[in-house]
Amino acid sequence: MKLYGHPFSSYTWKARIALLAARLEHEFVQLGPDQPAERNAVVAGAGPLGRFPVLDDEGRLVFEASCIVEHLAIHYPQARFLIPEDETAALAIRKLDRIFDLYVMAEAQAVVNEYLRAPAAPDTARVDEAKEKLSRIYGWLEQHLPERGHGPLTLADCAAAPSLFYADWIEEIGADRSHLAAYRAWLLAQNEVAFCVDEARPWRSWFPPGAPDRD
Numbered sequence: 001m002k003l004y005g006h007p008f009s010s011y012t013w014k015a016r017i018a019l020l021a022a023r024l025e026h027e028f029v030q031l032g033p034d035q036p037a038e039r040n041a042v043v044a045g046a047g048p049l050g051r052f053p054v055l056d057d058e059g060r061l062v063f064e065a066s067c068i069v070e071h072l073a074i075h076y077p078q079a080r081f082l083i084p085e086d087e088t089a090a091l092a093i094r095k096l097d098r099i100f101d102l103y104v105m106a107e108a109q110a111v112v113n114e115y116l117r118a119p120a121a122p123d124t125a126r127v128d129e130a131k132e133k134l135s136r137i138y139g140w141l142e143q144h145l146p147e148r149g150h151g152p153l154t155l156a157d158c159a160a161a162p163s164l165f166y167a168d169w170i171e172e173i174g175a176d177r178s179h180l181a182a183y184r185a186w187l188l189a190q191n192e193v194a195f196c197v198d199e200a201r202p203w204r205s206w207f208p209p210g211a212p213d214r215d
């Protein structure tokens with residue numbers, strides 16, 4: 001298998017964490033303007049907007065990080081653990097996956113996008129609105145995030161790791177949200193996540209609002 005993506009990309013982490021957790025051999029194909037054009041062409045042709053990550057599983061191109069994780073769980077017995085077998089438990093995991101992507105990551109991305117749009121003078125009203133939403137989402141997660149047992153990483157953890165990692169750089173979770181802060185710390189302590197954090201270090205200066213000096 002080949003995973004096309006970039007070491008600093010949150011959604012690339014999500015797919016990569018699943019591949020690493022399942023110990024599935026894969027080649028990581030790094031994208032970027034300085035990389036061979038064929039690589040970028042594969043991704044450009046895979047989905048409607050040419051977004052990454054893209055998994056090439058013996059010629060089958062899979063895009064959307066959640067679908068990549070689901071694909072692994074369906075086709076590789078050693079990756080089944082990523083989605084619980086019990087359908088009700090699986091639905092709860094998929095719901096969390098959606099919350100981390102569509103709420104946490106989306107609001108963090110809104111701030112990043114604003115800094116990309118107008119690096120010298122971002123619209124502070126837009127930035128503040130997204131940060132306020134992030135804060136409300138954190139409050140909800142603090143109350144509703146289930147206790148994490150000792151089981152293996154799930155689809156929800158794969159989504160949570162990059163989204164909480166980067167969102168915290170934009171709007172700090174804070175020690176008073178101790179449950180959510182502990183979950184972020186637990187995620188960062190997992191080998192697969194630590195690998196992605198370390199691999200992304202050289203690109204930290206790219207982080208549009210500026211990366212804090214921690215993690």
Ligand SMILES: N[C@@H](CCC(=O)N[C@@H](CS)C(=O)NCC(=O)O)C(=O)O
Binds near residue numbers: 051064
């Ligand atoms: N919903 C997609 C989001 C993928 C996404 O936004 N990828 C970013 C990198 S993290 C990207 O491709 N950005 C470049 C672009 O949008 O052209 C997924 O889950 O895979």
